[in-house]
Amino acid sequence: MGILLVNALMMAGPYDLASVADPDASTLDRTVVGIVQALVAGKFYLMFSFLFGYSFTLQLDSAERAGARAVPRQLRRSFGLFLLGLLHAVLLYVGDILMTYAVLGLVLIAARNCSPRTALRAARIAYGCASTLLLLVGLASLLLSDAEAAELDAELAAELPALIASYRGDAASVVHANIGQLPDALLAVLPMGGFVLGAFLMGLHCGRRRLLTDTGIPRARLRRICLRGAALGLPGGLFMALAVSGPLGPRWTILGQMVGMVMASALTASYICAMLLLMRTARGARIAALLAPAGRMALTNYLSQSLVMALVFTGYGFALYDRLSPAVVVLGALVLYAAQLALSARLMARYRYGPAEWLLRAITLARLPHAPDRSATPR
Incomplete structure (x- = not known):
């Protein structure tokens, strides 16, 4: 849901969550965007990355139980992710994250045999280096005067009318716009790379120690991390x-x-x-049961979110790019997520995998996953 809220605002127009301010934005618009920036933007792709690293350890265990070689499996999986990500970026949403996961996932493959302590140390190094670099860049930007910064914004804003027209045009102009933005989008991912890699390695560390199990982390420690994280993260x-x-x-x-x-x-x-902490309570267990089917087909939901939003915002469908307020976009995203929860529950009651999961699994295993994998841990 967090990723959907961010992607919806990014796909809805060129201003929301971007560095160029919308000159016509109302107070409500700025408030909604500000809330998403403060509480959502940048937080959930890290959660996704952490879970990617954690699940990597589960896949290694699954390959071992099946007597299969883990490295060829993971290389095929990375290839499948990269291919899906490339198609996603060109056809639907240029801000795709799957290609980044596919490339940086090669580091996980190389580090598959490292100890939990080594993974934790490497995660801290990756995070520290990326943080230092970005803070230096941010501090250097203060050397610009207000007039110089405004001039840069004006130059960026001058390019936006053509971009808006492209996304409101036909399907060919949408694809052309995505391809045209792809180099800049890939460059924008570079600052995130250190954090994604750090989250991967932190997930690898936690997966090796099985820290997400019921007995993995004491409640008192969870509470301390929760409070300290909020105290540091909310001001930022x-x-x-x-x-x-x-x-x-x-x-x-x-x-x-x-x-x-x-x-x-x-x-x-x-x-x-x-x-x-919530999911260790009776009420939290019910919430987890509600969310679990969508989690089992997270890749399908991620791609289908972009498909629905492309039909709404671009020339593929209603061409509402830069025509809806952020409040309406956020509300629509929440409705879409609720619909996905309901649809996921129906599909997962009948099928073992979502469509995208089935395809990626077929590429990973180099065979059709027509029957349940008997080596997999029951869920």
Whole structure:
């Protein structure tokens, strides 16, 4: 849901969550975008990355139980993810994350035999290096005067009418716009790479120690991480919202984005621990049961979200790009997520895999997954 909220605002127009402010945005628009920036943006792709690293350990165990070689399996899986990501970026949403996962997932394959302590140390190094670099870039941006920063924003804004026209055009113009933005999108992923890699390795560390099981982490420790993460992450998210969508001005935009990215992991850790605490309660168990079917077909839901939003916002369908307010977009995203929860429950009651999961599994195993994998852990 968190990824959907961010992607919906990114696909809805060129201003929301971007560094260029919408000159016609209302107070409600800025408030909605600010809330998403403070509480959501940058937090949930890290959670997804952490789970990607954690699940890697489960897949290694599955390959071992099946007597299969893990490395060829994982290389095929990375190829499948990259192919799906490339098609996703060209046809639907240029902000795809699957290609990044496919490439950085090769590091997980190389580190598959490392100890939990080594994985944790490597995660800290990756996070520290990425944080240092981004904070230096953000601080350097303060050397710009307000006039220079405003001039840069004006140059970026001058390119937006052509982009808006492309996404409101026919299918060919949408694909052309996506391809045209792909190099910049890939460059924008580079600052995230260190954090994604750090989250992968942290997931590898936790997966090796089985820390997400009921007996993995004591409740008291979960509470401490939850509170400390919120205490660190919320101010960082608030500063990003004030700098990008608030009153601080264009000179602070880059620093705000960098601080928000650096502090996002603290809030992500807080969210994860809060969810683990909740799911250990009776009410939380019911919530987990509601969410579980969508989690079993997360890849299908991720891709289908982009398909639905492309039909709504681009020339594939209604061409509402830059025509809906952020409040309407966020509300629509929540409705879409609720519909996916209901549909996922119906599908997972009848099938073992979602369509995209079935395809990726076929590529990973190099065979059709027509029958349940008897080596897999029952769920």
